[in-house]
Amino acid sequence: MVWFRRAGRESRVPEGLWVKCEGCREILYRKELEASLYVCPKCGHHHRVSARVRLSQLLDGGNWKELFAGVSSADPLGFVDSKPYAERVKALRERGARHDAVLVAQGKLDGIRLIVAAMEYSFMGGSMGAAVGEKITRAIERCLKSSYPLVIVSCSGGARMQEGILSLMQMAKISAALARLHQAKIPYISVLTDPTTGGVTASYAMLGDLNIAEPGALVGFAGPRVIEQTIRQKLPEGFQRAEFLLEHGMVDLVVPRQELKETIARCLNHLT
Numbered sequence: 001m002v003w004f005r006r007a008g009r010e011s012r013v014p015e016g017l018w019v020k021c022e023g024c025r026e027i028l029y030r031k032e033l034e035a036s037l038y039v040c041p042k043c044g045h046h047h048r049v050s051a052r053v054r055l056s057q058l059l060d061g062g063n064w065k066e067l068f069a070g071v072s073s074a075d076p077l078g079f080v081d082s083k084p085y086a087e088r089v090k091a092l093r094e095r096g097a098r099h100d101a102v103l104v105a106q107g108k109l110d111g112i113r114l115i116v117a118a119m120e121y122s123f124m125g126g127s128m129g130a131a132v133g134e135k136i137t138r139a140i141e142r143c144l145k146s147s148y149p150l151v152i153v154s155c156s157g158g159a160r161m162q163e164g165i166l167s168l169m170q171m172a173k174i175s176a177a178l179a180r181l182h183q184a185k186i187p188y189i190s191v192l193t194d195p196t197t198g199g200v201t202a203s204y205a206m207l208g209d210l211n212i213a214e215p216g217a218l219v220g221f222a223g224p225r226v227i228e229q230t231i232r233q234k235l236p237e238g239f240q241r242a243e244f245l246l247e248h249g250m251v252d253l254v255v256p257r258q259e260l261k262e263t264i265a266r267c268l269n270h271l272t
């Protein structure tokens, strides 16, 4: 999101009051955008939101209890790319990132007690490392124990490369836990937001009893550029976007953000 400082001597507009829509480039009043759940009132572009904002949009009265807050990333491989992984995580923590790339919460959605895991894109692209895998697995186990439905809101670039095979293992671990949830007939709704890619798409994001995408969301395994370069073909218009995936049977519903909460509630009421 691009923030503006309004120029001019007599300007009394504080910094960050205006925001430019990433869809139509219109300048929007931030309060108005916030009131429309960060969906542009002009063009309908769904802006990416933080895990905390997402939970406040979905859970009743903005009330929830964070779970498994103490689980955080280790650096088992001592991984170094352009800078050490441990330093990257430390820098994010110093900037106030507290919950790795997923925030798990227990609360009520339209009166239904449930657990929601919302992914945090601003934490290393919402990538799934061992901490994310562990928190989601524990969320599933808590659902099994208490018979609460589960909602996971994905927003992720995929597996966390800095944790190598340990991040890839999370796909199997979470999928196995979801299979147990399925056997126990406890509903799981997956919400796919922009972007949901890589190992997250290849595991839990596509394993919901219902897979609901937000309009325009990029959902795929490898990105379109990588596929084009590999197969040396031009991809069709809108390839890997939510609407294309709905047409081709890859997701069950495309639901605008303003209708997301009531849709989840209606689906859960049918499923339970």
Ligand SMILES: [Zn+2]
Binding pocket: 021, 022, 023, 024, 025, 026, 040, 041, 042, 043, 044, 045
């Ligand atoms: Zn717009």
